Amino acid sequence: MSFEQIELLESIGLKLFFVVIFLLIGLAIQDVLKRGNVPKFGRFIVWLVLFVGCAGFVAKGIIELTWEGNGLG
Template sequence: MLGEYYEQIEAVGLNLTLAVLFILMGVAVHDVLKKNQVPMAGRFVAYLVLFLGAAGFIAKGIIQLFWQSTGVG
């Protein structure tokens, strides 16, 4: 049973791990920005970069899912 779903379990585990990693990075960045009293523009740039990194992983997952459903990859 486990062998049949090994790839799905691996994919879900990877996605959950990446989500937790991005949440922890967000908390760490927030803490550093708060302690150093960074201006609002600097905070915006830091959060934007973190969001774009996470959005890239989400876009990759959606593209990969689309390609696999159409038989490309």
């Protein structure tokens, strides 16, 4: 394998790792909310914060791809 292929594999692996981590965090939060009998408004706020964090991560990835594609990174 060439160095570029190894870098690409590491990059994809890291992104998949973060997706799995976000999924596990979401499942843990769902379990805590269910066991804690949290009101509907509280659940909404918790999921909103989790979604905004995930959306920021996705936006960062898209921005990085765009910049690297244009030769800025």
